[in-house]
Amino acid sequence: MKVLRLTVFAAAITLIVLGCMQLPKEPEFDTTFKLPLINKHYYIHDLEDSTDFIVENDSIFYMQSGNISSYLVDSLLSIWAHSQLNQWAPVTTGVENVGYLALSQAGIDDDITISYALVKSWTMLIEVRNPHQNLESLQILFDDIYSPNGDQLQLAITELNDTTFVSLDGDEANGRFYRIGTMDNDTLIDSLKFTIVPEIVVPENEEVCEVRVFFQDRLFFQEMHGNIYNKRMFIENEIENIGIDYPDNLDSTLTISQARMHFNINNTLGYKVGIRGKMTGYNDSGEFRSIYIDENDNLIFDPSLTPGEAAFSTQTLTDSVAYLLNIFPTRIEFTDAYFIVGQSASEYGFAAAGDHAYGDFQGRVPFLFMLEEGLIRNDSTYVTELSDEVRDRIREFAKTASISLTVENTTPTAAHAYLYFSTIEHPDTLFHEPDSTFGAWNLLIPREGEDTYTPANTTKDFTFSLSEDDVRFFTNEKYYLGIEFLFDSTEGETIYIAPDDFLRLNGDLDIVLHFGD
Amino acid sequence: MRRILLTIACIVLSATAFASTTIPGSALYSDSYLQRCEGVNALYWNPSRLFTNPKGCGDVILLSSQGSFWNNAMDIDLYNKMNGDSISLETRQEFLDDIDGNYFNSNGHFSGILVAWSKGRNAYSVGTHLYADAKISKEYFDLLLTGNDYGEDYHFTKENNDINVLGYGDLSISHGGYPLHELIGKHFDIEMPKVYIGFTLSALFGGVVAEMKEFEGNFSTSADSTALNLDQTIRFRYGSGGIGMKGLVGLSVEDLVENLSLGFTIDNLPGFIAWGATTKDKYYHISADSVNISEADADTIENEEETKDGETYTTEFPMIFNLGACYTWDDLSVSIDWKQSPEQSIVSSDKPFIALAGEYIIADLVPFRIGYSYDARYDAYSMTYGIGVHTPKFDIDYAIQTYEQIFPSGKAKGSGYSLQLRLKY
Numbered sequence: 043m044k045v046l047r048l049t050v051f052a053a054a055i056t057l058i059v060l061g062c063m064q065l066p067k068e069p070e071f072d073t074t075f076k077l078p079l080i081n082k083h084y085y086i087h088d089l090e091d092s093t094d095f096i097v098e099n100d101s102i103f104y105m106q107s108g109n110i111s112s113y114l115v116d117s118l119l120s121i122w123a124h125s126q127l128n129q130w131a132p133v134t135t136g137v138e139n140v141g142y143l144a145l146s147q148a149g150i151d152d153d154i155t156i157s158y159a160l161v162k163s164w165t166m167l168i169e170v171r172n173p174h175q176n177l178e179s180l181q182i183l184f185d186d187i188y189s190p191n192g193d194q195l196q197l198a199i200t201e202l203n204d205t206t207f208v209s210l211d212g213d214e215a216n217g218r219f220y221r222i223g224t225m226d227n228d229t230l231i232d233s234l235k236f237t238i239v240p241e242i243v244v245p246e247n248e249e250v251c252e253v254r255v256f257f258q259d260r261l262f263f264q265e266m267h268g269n270i271y272n273k274r275m276f277i278e279n280e281i282e283n284i285g286i287d288y289p290d291n292l293d294s295t296l297t298i299s300q301a302r303m304h305f306n307i308n309n310t311l312g313y314k315v316g317i318r319g320k321m322t323g324y325n326d327s328g329e330f331r332s333i334y335i336d337e338n339d340n341l342i343f344d345p346s347l348t349p350g351e352a353a354f355s356t357q358t359l360t361d362s363v364a365y366l367l368n369i370f371p372t373r374i375e376f377t378d379a380y381f382i383v384g385q386s387a388s389e390y391g392f393a394a395a396g397d398h399a400y401g402d403f404q405g406r407v408p409f410l411f412m413l414e415e416g417l418i419r420n421d422s423t424y425v426t427e428l429s430d431e432v433r434d435r436i437r438e439f440a441k442t443a444s445i446s447l448t449v450e451n452t453t454p455t456a457a458h459a460y461l462y463f464s465t466i467e468h469p470d471t472l473f474h475e476p477d478s479t480f481g482a483w484n485l486l487i488p489r490e491g492e493d494t495y496t497p498a499n500t501t502k503d504f505t506f507s508l509s510e511d512d513v514r515f516f517t518n519e520k521y522y523l524g525i526e527f528l529f530d531s532t533e534g535e536t537i538y539i540a541p542d543d544f545l546r547l548n549g550d551l552d553i554v555l556h557f558g559d
Numbered sequence: 560m561r562r563i564l565l566t567i568a569c570i571v572l573s574a575t576a577f578a579s580t581t582i583p584g585s586a587l588y589s590d591s592y593l594q595r596c597e598g599v600n601a602l603y604w605n606p607s608r609l610f611t612n613p614k615g616c617g618d619v620i621l622l623s624s625q626g627s628f629w630n631n632a633m634d635i636d637l638y639n640k641m642n643g644d645s646i647s648l649e650t651r652q653e654f655l656d657d658i659d660g661n662y663f664n665s666n667g668h669f670s671g672i673l674v675a676w677s678k679g680r681n682a683y684s685v686g687t688h689l690y691a692d693a694k695i696s697k698e699y700f701d702l703l704l705t706g707n708d709y710g711e712d713y714h715f716t717k718e719n720n721d722i723n724v725l726g727y728g729d730l731s732i733s734h735g736g737y738p739l740h741e742l743i744g745k746h747f748d749i750e751m752p753k754v755y756i757g758f759t760l761s762a763l764f765g766g767v768v769a770e771m772k773e774f775e776g777n778f779s780t781s782a783d784s785t786a787l788n789l790d791q792t793i794r795f796r797y798g799s800g801g802i803g804m805k806g807l808v809g810l811s812v813e814d815l816v817e818n819l820s821l822g823f824t825i826d827n828l829p830g831f832i833a834w835g836a837t838t839k840d841k842y843y844h845i846s847a848d849s850v851n852i853s854e855a856d857a858d859t860i861e862n863e864e865e866t867k868d869g870e871t872y873t874t875e876f877p878m879i880f881n882l883g884a885c886y887t888w889d890d891l892s893v894s895i896d897w898k899q900s901p902e903q904s905i906v907s908s909d910k911p912f913i914a915l916a917g918e919y920i921i922a923d924l925v926p927f928r929i930g931y932s933y934d935a936r937y938d939a940y941s942m943t944y945g946i947g948v949h950t951p952k953f954d955i956d957y958a959i960q961t962y963e964q965i966f967p968s969g970k971a972k973g974s975g976y977s978l979q980l981r982l983k984y
Contacts, residue, residue, distance in 0.1 A: 426856060
């Protein structure tokens with residue numbers, strides 16, 4: 043033990059001799075670290091996303107987009123046909139017994155005339171009465187009707203005692219249909235001629251029976267060429283949700299102008315189609331506005347030139363669009379809306395089952411605004427998560443801090459920026475009951491010049507000191523930063539906000555760390 | 560950062576040695592000791608010199624120790640200024656300015672002899688050794704002590720940031736003082752000076768090992784204060800519980816010229832410790848690319864930390880060559896040593912170590928000593944001043960060491976001591 047004491051004594055003497063070296067103590071000092079805190083550019087053109095916001099010709103538009111589609115034209119492709127012989131007519135030997143099935147009938151506005159058609163289904167009724175005792179059969183030959191194999195339609199009636207119904211359904215599954223007319227025919231067929239030939243050995247000019255021929259039901263076409271006029275092809279009543287996260291309060295802050303709505307329509311019908319009906323926009327505040335589209339809006343879209351191929355055309359609606367979009371709708375609904383098919387009675391075209399009109403609409407709003415004074419809250423808040431280690435370091439070392447913020451505004455009006463810190467993300471808390479003792483900060487970025495709303499670039503610096511208690515806020519595992527902007531009113535004047543305009547927040551944190559006790 | 564500082568403090572306080580086989584006896588002479596060692600101290604330095612034991616006699620060393628530390632920046636005055644209280648910015652800047660080169664370098668060595676004894680040509684010892692060497696880049700200290708500025712780019716590499724620690728105990732047996740000249744004289748009729756040889760075998764028991772395997776880092780903030788970049792990768796290996804061995808052979812030539820003794824040794828022939836009981840690999844990585852605090856979350860800051868069991872590995876002790884000479888004239892002696900290894904390691908240097916020492920003994924009772932050493936590895940020198948009391952039965956010796964200063968003062972960048980208790984029989 044004595045030896046050990048001597049060793050310690052020797053070491054101590056050495057230290058003393060060598061310049062009175064002190065026993066080591068934990069050093070104590072403060073160091074300031076400069077760390078980037080925030081760097082946010084709120085460019086107008088950052089809104090561009092090719093769907094909701096676009097830039098064209100150095101102007102930015104935000105767009106409410108949605109789809110639009112009509113029901114299929116199938117149900118419209120049908121007509122009534124009426125026989126001249128729906129009254130009983132005698133069949134006489136030695137003469138040509140000719141009849142006609144009219145494809146339109148006075149008093150019934152059918153709105154379709156054909157030059158050629160593939161008939162999906164029809165039911166023809168042929169009745170014979172008072173047949174001669176020697177009458178063996180009747181042959182009925184149709185001039186403009188062709189069977190699926192391409193031959194002219196010829197019917198033979200051999201049982202003459204009863205009324206005869208003839209149903210001529212096409213073979214839809216195999217695409218085999220009865221045809222009216224030929225494809226190269228461009229002459230409208232207003233009636234279908236047929237000839238009745240009796241087989242009987244009797245003297246000429248003798249009546250051998252009475253016959254009447256007519257369609258019992260509508261003719262339904264698989265395909266038709268001809269005229270359609272003012273048929274309504276209803277728009278599917280779908281609700282289009284618009285995927286835009288508008289900043290809060292935008293609707294009461296901005297008044298938009300010069301809005302327009304583009305309709306981009308694909309039309310597989312060989313007829314012009316036009317949009318009519320009601321569009322209603324709804325916003326998240328429960329507000330809604332409706333506009334009506336009629337013939338005066340002239341939203342008429344090109345016909346297809348080739349069967350099976352859609353024609354694409356665009357038309358623009360200008361009237362009333364700003365009124366509709368000023369509530370910044372988040373969904374748009376069509377009600378009682380339809381495409382009107384055939385814009386004139388003389389329009390010759392084609393249509394087939396499965397044809398329809400479809401496409402989308404884009405409401406484009408140029409960034410020309412009148413600003414009402416109000417807050418625009420940036421919808422996205424910024425969350426910061428700090429690791430346990432970092433939080434421990436802050437808790438252990440952080441003493442005080444200061445935040446330097448530079449705020450830049452290039453929009454042509456004055457703006458305020460408010461920053462809030464909270465550990466709770468919900469807007470009600472974040473923006474109204476922030477946790478931190480130092481938020482909210484009001485950063486006013488004045489407009490340059492008092493009388494004009496010309497674009498300017500105004501920068502202002504702000505510095506905030508954070509106490510030790512303030513710094514403790516950053517020891518929370520997660521905290522949120524919310525940003526609000528308040529624009530001054532433009533007092534009824536419309537201003538133009540360019541794509542390159544921005545609000546910028548750039549800030550750094552000078553944090554004083556204390557090492558030692 | 561506190562951990563770093565405490566680590567530095569521990570290392571600095573732990574001890575140092577520019578010479579790899581420094582023991583309490585050698586430290587009395589600034590490690591100019593190859594041809595000065597006698598009795599049991601020859602076991603660690605030059606076993607051929609066990610011939611100095613009179614026949615049937617020997618010595619015992621008990622609880623002797625030696626320790627020293629050195630750094631390339633802080634003298635004792637500055638250390639005292641930075642020790643506790645509030646360190647002014649001027650003092651911190653003074654410390655940074657005083658760092659010689661790109662990094663703060665500190666190392667230490669401690670060795671203790673629990674018990675060692677010799678009798679005749681045999682010697683035995685149980686000792687402990689701790690080596691520690693740390694580098695921390697000047698940029699780290701700059702960042703820690705003065706903070707950062709926007710636009711500054713800090714780059715950290717293993718070259719400037721390194722830690723190596725090695726601690727082990729030894730159980731050594733030595734046989735030496737064998738008169739080679741007599742053996743040769745029996746078979747060959749030639750005249751030759753007295754030549755003695757000897758060897759030492761040591762069983763090594765690894766206590767602790769730690770070494771930096773990878774250290775790469777960047778820290779910067781953009782000049783416009785908008786973004787912070789951080790990238791740091793550290794791989795660190797540490798372990799405990801190893802076993803190994805080392806060998807030492809020595810040769811001594813006496814009276815080639817009257818009163819002149821020459822010697823040569825090869826240490827670590829071979830030398831190694833195989834670590835296997837507990838080894839750990841620690842990996843730490845953090846990176847953030849162009850972020851600011853408001854964006855700091857798990858998506859923007861990658862943070863990985865992993866500690867896994869490491870594989871068995873071996874710490875090699877490179878060979879060390881030592882040449883020495885000592886001239887004795889009555890009560891005065893002077894000596895010179897040169898030491899170098901082909902390889903750099905925590906226990907060896909590929910750059911020369913040169914030591915000089917002088918001793919004058921008054922009345923065969925009180926020796927006064929002065930020593931000088933220069934280590935090219937650190938481009939640093941030290942001075943040693945010692946005194947002792949020698950009696951026929953025991954010796955007590957004590958020395959102090961100062962670095963980068965001729966005389967002990969507050970301007971020294973390191974210091975050391977040595978205390979040896981030796982019984983003779």
